[in-house]
Amino acid sequence: xxxxxxxxRAHLARQxxxxxxxxxxxxxxxMELLHAGAEPPPLGEEERRALADLLGRYARALRGPxxxxxxxxxxxxGTVAKELEVMAGARAGWRRAAAAFRLGDIGPASAAGxxxxxxxxxxxxxxxxxxxxxxxxxxxxxxxxxxxxAVDRRLPPALVRWALLQIGAPALPxxxxxxxxxxxxxxxxxxxxxxxxxxxxxxxxIEDGLRDTSAMVRAQAARALGRIGGERNLPALRTAxxxxxxxxxxxxxxxLGQLRDRDSIELLAIRAAGDQFEVARxxxxxVAAIDPEEAAQRATATGSVHLFEAADLAGIL
Amino acid sequence: xxxGKPTILVADDEEDVRELVSYRLTRSGYDVIDAVxxxxxxxLAAEHVxxxxxxxxxxxxxxxxxxxxxxxxxxxxxxxxxxxxxxRSQETxxxxxxxxGADDYLxxxxxxxxxxxRVRAVLGRR
Numbered sequence: 001x002x003x004x005x006x007x008x009r010a011h012l013a014r015q016x017x018x019x020x021x022x023x024x025x026x027x028x029x030x031m032e033l034l035h036a037g038a039e040p041p042p043l044g045e046e047e048r049r050a051l052a053d054l055l056g057r058y059a060r061a062l063r064g065p066x067x068x069x070x071x072x073x074x075x076x077x078g079t080v081a082k083e084l085e086v087m088a089g090a091r092a093g094w095r096r097a098a099a100a101f102r103l104g105d106i107g108p109a110s111a112a113g114x115x116x117x118x119x120x121x122x123x124x125x126x127x128x129x130x131x132x133x134x135x136x137x138x139x140x141x142x143x144x145x146x147x148x149x150a151v152d153r154r155l156p157p158a159l160v161r162w163a164l165l166q167i168g169a170p171a172l173p174x175x176x177x178x179x180x181x182x183x184x185x186x187x188x189x190x191x192x193x194x195x196x197x198x199x200x201x202x203x204x205x206i207e208d209g210l211r212d213t214s215a216m217v218r219a220q221a222a223r224a225l226g227r228i229g230g231e232r233n234l235p236a237l238r239t240a241x242x243x244x245x246x247x248x249x250x251x252x253x254x255x256l257g258q259l260r261d262r263d264s265i266e267l268l269a270i271r272a273a274g275d276q277f278e279v280a281r282x283x284x285x286x287v288a289a290i291d292p293e294e295a296a297q298r299a300t301a302t303g304s305v306h307l308f309e310a311a312d313l314a315g316i317l
Numbered sequence: 318x319x320x321g322k323p324t325i326l327v328a329d330d331e332e333d334v335r336e337l338v339s340y341r342l343t344r345s346g347y348d349v350i351d352a353v354x355x356x357x358x359x360x361l362a363a364e365h366v367x368x369x370x371x372x373x374x375x376x377x378x379x380x381x382x383x384x385x386x387x388x389x390x391x392x393x394x395x396x397x398x399x400x401x402x403x404x405r406s407q408e409t410x411x412x413x414x415x416x417x418g419a420d421d422y423l424x425x426x427x428x429x430x431x432x433x434x435r436v437r438a439v440l441g442r443r
């Protein structure tokens with residue numbers, strides 16, 4: 001048994017050495033392709049695989065015309081079509097996942113449709129690889145599929161957030177319809193993501209979320225307005241500090257603190273002295289964010305432990 | 318400088334990125350010295366006094382921010398321009414780069430054409 005392991009280790013080490021030697025020999029060809037668009041000379045099967053691996057790794061670090069040359073190369077070689085075929089039809093999940101991952105490295109826009117379909121794959125690894133690759137492709141057409149995958153928990157929400165952040169502003173027009181979807185989780189997800197990707201021009205639509213029937217959506221709307229909201233949204237946020245759900249009141253207080261709304265200090269201070277723990281703390285911290293000295297004075301006047309703590313954290317006491 | 322060509326020090330712990338950046342800068346007419354981590358980069362910078370440094374932020378032993386601070390504190394290297402190259406692209410990360418004394422900031426994945434343009438722009442300002 002030990003002998004078998006030693007032999008196997010030696011075999012793998014030889015393989016790895018050979019792979020590195022082959023790669024070193026191909027680096028010049030790869031660089032000329034990337035930087036000058038030079039067509040590689042005829043290569044044997046093993047060399048072509050090694051070159052493909054090398055270019056796939058380089059593609060992860062690059063964007064722009066240099067990256068486009070890698071995509072063109074793989075498309076001419078038929079690699080993209082082959083990987084799409086494997087992703088859609090291989091029996092083993094790991095093969096489908098590996099193909100989905102490689103498509104993200106190669107980065108062809110033509111793979112977006114296949115990768116969106118892969119978000120429905122029964123194998124979680126395939127779905128995650130597809131989600132990651134859609135983020136790398138920066139494919140706006142994948143926005144709705146990614147959002148739906150997060151809502152259905154087919155993908156971890158953090159991965160979807162990352163992918164949509166990679167896509168950036170082009171995702172926004174495709175997120176807006178989510179604001180009126182029947183599914184409250186999808187509405188909440190759309191609100192959250194618009195808050196991350198959008199700007200003041202989306203704030204009015206997000207403000208409508210403060211009046212949603214779902215507390216989940218109302219809370220996300222308050223958080224989003226803390227990032228992209230402005231003076232026009234302050235009255236609605238102040239009203240939201242009276243919401244019957246503590247999580248919504250907490251989010252609204254945080255947003256008012258982020259927006260530095262002086263006119264809300266009085267109502268926030270009242271809440272800091274008498275609401276549930278998390279809400280009171282959020283209100284106190286909002287007062288301290290708006291005016292640290294005011295927080296310190298009100299802490300002394302009211303004896304509110306939350307205001308004392310918030311003023312302390314703001315470095316006044 | 319050697320042979321009239323500006324010398325650029327490239328530091329990144331990822332071999333692929335180092336190769337891509339070095340190849341492109343060499344092709345664009347620069348002499349390139351490369352380093353695999355922050356400590357080696359500082360040592361080589363002190364020895365060769367490059368005309369510009371391209372530094373990854375997330376490096377072992379000494380990250381790009383700390384290396385830039387050290388470069389700015391070192392008499393012989395204080396005026397060497399620094400371009401930070403990194404996957405970290407939040408506003409606070411970018412701000413921190415400029416706070417420690419970097420001259421420019423390029424996000425990964427990067428466009429080699431853009432890197433060369435920024436190198437030329439930074440060297441042109443000297």
